[in-house]
Each structure stands twice: as C-alpha cells, then as structure tokens.
Amino acid sequence: MAEPAAAIAGIHEFEKRVAGGLSPLQIKAECAARALEDARLTWADVDAIYDASEAGRIQGLTIAEYFGITPRVVDTTAVGGSSYEFQAAHAARDIAAGKANVALLTYGSTAHSESRAIGTGARFGSEAQPAANMERPYGLTLIGNYAMVARRHMVQYGTTPEQLAEVSVTTRRHAMRNPQAVAGLADIGIRNVREITVDDVLGSRLIADPLHLLECCIVSDGGGAVVIVSRAVAAGLRTRPAWILGTGEAVGYPASGADITTTAAARSGPEAFGQAGIRPEEIDIAMIYDSFTITVLAILEDLGFAKKGEGGAFVAGGRLGFDQPGAPALNTDGGGLSSNHPGMRGIFLLIEATRQLRGESTSQVPGARLAVAHGNGGMLGTRHAAATIVLGTE
Amino acid sequence: MPEQPERPLPLFPEPDTAPFWAATAEHRLTYQVCRACGQVVFHPRRHCTCCTSGDLEWRDSAGAGTVYTFTVIRQHGHPFFRARIPYLVGLIDLDEGFRMLAEIAADPETLQVNQRVSVTWEDHADLSVPIFEAQ
Numbered sequence: 338m339a340e341p342a343a344a345i346a347g348i349h350e351f352e353k354r355v356a357g358g359l360s361p362l363q364i365k366a367e368c369a370a371r372a373l374e375d376a377r378l379t380w381a382d383v384d385a386i387y388d389a390s391e392a393g394r395i396q397g398l399t400i401a402e403y404f405g406i407t408p409r410v411v412d413t414t415a416v417g418g419s420s421y422e423f424q425a426a427h428a429a430r431d432i433a434a435g436k437a438n439v440a441l442l443t444y445g446s447t448a449h450s451e452s453r454a455i456g457t458g459a460r461f462g463s464e465a466q467p468a469a470n471m472e473r474p475y476g477l478t479l480i481g482n483y484a485m486v487a488r489r490h491m492v493q494y495g496t497t498p499e500q501l502a503e504v505s506v507t508t509r510r511h512a513m514r515n516p517q518a519v520a521g522l523a524d525i526g527i528r529n530v531r532e533i534t535v536d537d538v539l540g541s542r543l544i545a546d547p548l549h550l551l552e553c554c555i556v557s558d559g560g561g562a563v564v565i566v567s568r569a570v571a572a573g574l575r576t577r578p579a580w581i582l583g584t585g586e587a588v589g590y591p592a593s594g595a596d597i598t599t600t601a602a603a604r605s606g607p608e609a610f611g612q613a614g615i616r617p618e619e620i621d622i623a624m625i626y627d628s629f630t631i632t633v634l635a636i637l638e639d640l641g642f643a644k645k646g647e648g649g650a651f652v653a654g655g656r657l658g659f660d661q662p663g664a665p666a667l668n669t670d671g672g673g674l675s676s677n678h679p680g681m682r683g684i685f686l687l688i689e690a691t692r693q694l695r696g697e698s699t700s701q702v703p704g705a706r707l708a709v710a711h712g713n714g715g716m717l718g719t720r721h722a723a724a725t726i727v728l729g730t731e
Numbered sequence: 732m733p734e735q736p737e738r739p740l741p742l743f744p745e746p747d748t749a750p751f752w753a754a755t756a757e758h759r760l761t762y763q764v765c766r767a768c769g770q771v772v773f774h775p776r777r778h779c780t781c782c783t784s785g786d787l788e789w790r791d792s793a794g795a796g797t798v799y800t801f802t803v804i805r806q807h808g809h810p811f812f813r814a815r816i817p818y819l820v821g822l823i824d825l826d827e828g829f830r831m832l833a834e835i836a837a838d839p840e841t842l843q844v845n846q847r848v849s850v851t852w853e854d855h856a857d858l859s860v861p862i863f864e865a866q
Contacts, residue, residue, distance in 0.1 A: 454808040463742070465742035465744065467745060470742065470745050470774075471741075473740065474739060474740055474860045476804065476807060477802075477820045484802035485821065488802060542805070543805050545805060591822075592830075593771060593773060595830075597799075597800065
C-alpha cells in the first residue's frame, strides 16, 4: 500500500457522563480545545471542519464562527452514530488530496440531561416520508429494530442469549478498569456499579425480545474531538500518530429477500482492510459500535473476524478481553454499553483506538499496533450506515 | 375520562405512499411491479429500483406470507404503544415477493419465525392499518 497520508494526532473525550448544565456546543468546543492542545495545535491551524449538525441545524455554516476558525474544507456528513468514521474517511481523503492539513471532528450531546428516550421513544418525526409512512403505525422502537436482527441471527445460526450476553460482560469488565466510566455509570444513576455476569444480563428485564436491558447501551451526556493531520504536520508533533491505513463506507436498507443478519460492514470492512493491506486476524484492537450486543456480534462477523453465524462462539468465554491472547481486544474503554453513549458514539471508537496505539488505554493491550474502528449509525434491522477505519502505529 | 391515545398514522401529503394507503380503505394490500423488468418494488415509489423505469403497475397482494423475524416490544415511550405492550412487530415476507414491517397479532410466547400469517385490518377514518395474524 501507499504511505498513509493522514493520522489522528489529537484526541479528547469529555470526562463526565453528566454535563452539569453545559450545552452540546460548549462540550464540542471544550473537547476541540483539549484535542488541539493534545496535538500542540491551535484554532488557527485548523483548515478543515467536519460536523454532523447534532448540536444545531446547518452547523456547517455556524460552527466555524463559534469555534473561531476559517476552514477551507467543510463536510457535514451526518449518518447517525457512524458519522465520525465517515468524517475520518473524508478527512483522510481531503488531506491526501492536498485540500487540508489539520481536520477537526467534534461531538457534543446532553442526551442524558434531556432524558432523551433514544431506544424506546417514537422513532419518526413530523415529516411525511415514504419509508416512515409505511412503518409509523407500528411503533417499532430502535431497540426493537436491532432485536429483529438478533432474533433472526438466533434462528438462522443457533446463536444463544448467553453468547450475546458475553459482549456485555466483557465490555463491563473493561469499563470497571476505566475510572471515567465507573464514575459515569454512578452519575447516570446505575446503583451498585460492578462487573456483571452472563446471568446478570439474562436476569435483567426484556426490553424488546430477545434483547435485555443489560444488552442496551447507556444514555449519557458527553462528547469528544479528534484532530486528523497531514504527514507534514504529524512530523512536528509530540504525540505518536495513529495513521489512517484504510477506510470503507457503506449503507444498508430493507430489501425483499435480503438477509438482515448481514450488515453494511460486509462491504465497508473489506474496502478498508483491502486499502490497508491488512487482514482482520492481524488486528489487535476492535472498536466496534456497541449500541446493542447483536450489533457487535453481527459486525465482527461482517468484518471477517469470524465466519457468518460463528460470532457467538467467537465472543464466548471472555475471549475478547484486553488480556486474552489469540483474539482482538473489544471496546477496551467500556463501550457504549458501559462507558459512554450520548446518542452517537462513533467518535469514541476513534479516540480509544488511538489511545491503544499510543499505549494510553486503561485496558492497554501491550504493543498494540493495529486497530479497527467500525461505526454503525441508524437502525441495523432496517436502514443503517456503516464505516470502517483501519488505524496503525506506522 | 382521559382521552384514549391513538395509533400514529401515515402523514400526508406524501405522493409515493398515498395510493397504498388509499387502497387499504378497501382492505386491499397493494404493491408495485415494474412493467419493464418485473422487479417487485416496496415500499411504493415512482421509479423502479432495478432498471430506472418509471412504468410501475399496482397489484393486489393476497395478504398471505411468512414471518421473517419479529420482536416483542415491552417498553415504549409513546402512550398508544405503552398501553399495548407486550405487542409484536415483525418483518413479513409476502408470497408475492415483497417484505413489509407490520404488527403481528399473536401470542408473544408462541409465535415463531417462518410461521404463516395473513393480513387483517384495523379500520380508521380514511384508511385501514394492515395487521397480520397467525394462520
């Protein structure tokens, strides 16, 4: 492969899971400032801005003014939780094309403070749209949408509830090693914060069969920022760059006769791994969007870590723990299931993958060299957007 | 007496799906077939998703199919659905070759994937909502 043109050089995750009166815009700006400091850069260095408009309408127009920057590139890709993997892919391309040197991605949300019922609320707004018109009368919740994939996966491949629960168990184990996750779980009102077992997960109440409460991500406040720079800029920085080795983008939507156990990751993954010249089995760190347990299981298969239908066995027995050899470490920050999910988690996948490649994770894999961050936005059982970013230390 | 919460219904004007919902008032479940290439198109729209033709024919489905997958909704933020829990939503593969999301009126403990179902109708002022039940 060609020498990578762009690297993640600055990162910041908002430390708290309850924002205490800050607005999403303030969270974005604070994270941006800290991520720029992390890269020893400043607002004046930023020449490309990427924004999903989660903190206000037409933010491509307004966010530059708020931050105080003068961008040459403005990208407003907004595809739900995977927006940040799409934006990282676009930033890498814009930098490779010579259009930008310092790209800034930011995220801010106060979903917890607003008591936003992301998973169980009414899914469609007030716009008359054809797909929504066919589905609105049935009240399919977001969790129910993912649950339909889980049901089909169980029927088609014999995947068990115990296997799905393993994803929650491993992720909570990692969260308990992350002080910000532990404090955050308590702050959002989870009593008796501790490691959990498969029995704990299956003993929690069903929200949408077959998914239980402890198979669903938390709803937190939070945000983050990622600074992506050119090779020339990276050469002068103090942090170890996380090079963007490959990217892939895809969408999935309902189609008569389609197999909903296969997600758009089956297209974005090979694209990204192919560009990087890397095989999935070489990956040390798997940062997979964990809105729900089934999301992780299906995506691990689609990215090629396990054969389709064998994801259950792949995640069983705590195999994806940070200290387990022979398999990638999964969501080592504690994931959306147990650390941080303010609605669109994608930016944290890039941030934790970068921490691992720098050697700075709270569940550090010794000598981690290669990581994958896979974002999934929208709803897995109907329409979703997927992007895969392969990152490496060189 | 507090007013009973009502089922959310499709919003109009919406020209792609208006003919589908108009037909439901006569208890007809309709879908589209491309006259140029034979592709079955669902949800309804103005173009073929296979060959770009705009020549689509509306047909009536017999309303019978199989359950592709389903979930039991046990928590909901909307008052109508909250009053209805636990209730079933699933993807139905109709015999004519199209897949649609719908509520399934069945026992959550006994419904199975691949079970045969057929359409029934819940009547409203200007349209009827298709709901499937086990055959």
